[in-house]
Amino acid sequence: MTKEIICTVCPRGCRITVEGEGEKILSVEGYGCKRGVTYASNEFINPVRILTTTVLADGELLPVRSKEPLPKDKLFDCMEVIRATKVSLPVKMHDVIISNICNTGVDIVATKAVK
Numbered sequence: 001m002t003k004e005i006i007c008t009v010c011p012r013g014c015r016i017t018v019e020g021e022g023e024k025i026l027s028v029e030g031y032g033c034k035r036g037v038t039y040a041s042n043e044f045i046n047p048v049r050i051l052t053t054t055v056l057a058d059g060e061l062l063p064v065r066s067k068e069p070l071p072k073d074k075l076f077d078c079m080e081v082i083r084a085t086k087v088s089l090p091v092k093m094h095d096v097i098i099s100n101i102c103n104t105g106v107d108i109v110a111t112k113a114v115k
Contacts, residue, residue, distance in 0.1 A: 005043050007036045016040040047072040051108070053079065055097055057087040063111045064097050070106050077102045090115045 001021065007014045016030045018040050025044060031037050042048075048069035054061040070078060078101050087097055091110045098108040 003044055005040045007031065007039050009033075009035045009039045018044040020044055049075060051075060051078055051082075052111075053082055055082060055085050055087050055108075057091060057114060058089045060089070060114060062087055062091060062097070062114055064108050065111050066101070067096075067107045067109050070101070070104055074102050074104055078104070078108075082108060 002017060002019045005016045005018060007016055010033070012032050014030055014032045014036050016028060016036055016039075018025060019027045023045050025041055028037050028040055031040060049072050050068075051066040051070050053064060055064050056062070064082070066078075081098060081101055085098055091097075091112075091114050093110055093113045095110045096107045097110055100106070101108050
């Protein structure tokens with residue numbers, strides 16, 4: 001399988017082509033630095049994303065994010081849990097809103113204090 005990945009590690013935005021089978025990478029081409037090789041390899045094998053959204057908190061929208069990157073294939077499942085979550089105020093910045101979301105080991109935390 002061949003996959004083209006646009007690197008987001010630096011502003012160059014290299015178009016990197018990764019060829020592999022499952023979790024085995026056969027070749028990486030088009031990178032401008034070693035960080036690009038690492039990024040493209042990780043993106044090919046196990047793509048992850050930081051999830052940023054809002055949670056309902058006593059009628060207000062509270063901005064939240066994942067404390068660490070989540071597996072890309074779990075994002076919709078995580079959003080279902082977040083959408084069903086309601087929080088009571090007050091909330092401090094970095095308070096854990098949802099612990100271990102979807103058994104990923106990643107917490108969803110508040111990014112703003114709301115009284």
